[in-house]
Amino acid sequence: MYFGLVFAKCPPESEIQPYCYCDDTELFLGCRHPDDDNETWDIKAYFDKLGKLIPEDTIFEGLHISYTQLKEIPAGAVKTIKARNISIHLNDKLEFIHPDSFEATLEITTILAVTQNELLTNQGPGHTPYDVFNFVNKFKNLEELFMESNKITVFPENALGPLNNLVYFKFGYDSNHGDILKRMESKIFSQLPKLQSLVLSYADIMLEKLAPDTFEGMAPGAQVDLRANHLWELPKTVFKVLLDNAKTIYFDGGNYFGCSETSSWICEDLPKYQNKLDGFLAELVGKTRTSLNIVRKRRLGIERHLK
Numbered sequence: 001m002y003f004g005l006v007f008a009k010c011p012p013e014s015e016i017q018p019y020c021y022c023d024d025t026e027l028f029l030g031c032r033h034p035d036d037d038n039e040t041w042d043i044k045a046y047f048d049k050l051g052k053l054i055p056e057d058t059i060f061e062g063l064h065i066s067y068t069q070l071k072e073i074p075a076g077a078v079k080t081i082k083a084r085n086i087s088i089h090l091n092d093k094l095e096f097i098h099p100d101s102f103e104a105t106l107e108i109t110t111i112l113a114v115t116q117n118e119l120l121t122n123q124g125p126g127h128t129p130y131d132v133f134n135f136v137n138k139f140k141n142l143e144e145l146f147m148e149s150n151k152i153t154v155f156p157e158n159a160l161g162p163l164n165n166l167v168y169f170k171f172g173y174d175s176n177h178g179d180i181l182k183r184m185e186s187k188i189f190s191q192l193p194k195l196q197s198l199v200l201s202y203a204d205i206m207l208e209k210l211a212p213d214t215f216e217g218m219a220p221g222a223q224v225d226l227r228a229n230h231l232w233e234l235p236k237t238v239f240k241v242l243l244d245n246a247k248t249i250y251f252d253g254g255n256y257f258g259c260s261e262t263s264s265w266i267c268e269d270l271p272k273y274q275n276k277l278d279g280f281l282a283e284l285v286g287k288t289r290t291s292l293n294i295v296r297k298r299r300l301g302i303e304r305h306l307k
Helices: 043-051 132-136 236-245
Strands: 002-006 020-023 028-032 060-066 083-089 111-115 144-146 168-170 197-199 223-225 248-250 280-287 293-300
Parallel strands (some): 060 083, 144 168
Antiparallel strands (some): 002 028
């Protein structure tokens, strides 16, 4: 098990053993917590010691905390380390991240990945202080945020932001995890003025889990990926604001709907929406000259990849 740092300069090897090593060629510091080591690793004490070995103005390209046995990242755990890219990834026992666990890097980090920590929830002790979104929102200059395959059950109102520089957000679950998401509340994405790509594929989204104004206030021009969810209808009250603002919306793979009663508002205004929807199967009912009813199926949109 290891977590690693991409270093601008390796600290002395004698100072980082026995758990850590640093590769001068790749400028990589790796710290291992062996599988057969049952001792509790004090992450705060370790980084307090490491911080004294590193010049204050050092900024690393990356800080990775992965494959550890940590159950919690406590307040003040990583006070002095600065990194542009932080990954908290594949920590099987990690349940909570304190909002004040990182300090010096909050205005420096532009990419944050909190992924595949299968027990990490936002329903910790007291809920609010341990909400993982409270941790994420501390990083005010984020440009890319990845939060897939954790155990996040609820998106609270105004969950993200204000993250004024965020252009990419990805959230979802592994395809073999089901029924984790319970609710998406109001205006989740309303404080992301520069958002360009919103990826919610495999996010276990069902209509009954969405607040009517979930997408209210979202910045115009984003590409939205809703593939591989459980959407059977697109009621106007929930989706009109999204369709009016988005550049392209991707469906398919688990979403099945056409011009049902709740989606007819789209089919009634096809010229407005046809260049925005990809994977929406519209059933257009008309009559032939012999008065026979026919159904013409046409796929709306031709874009196949998120740019």
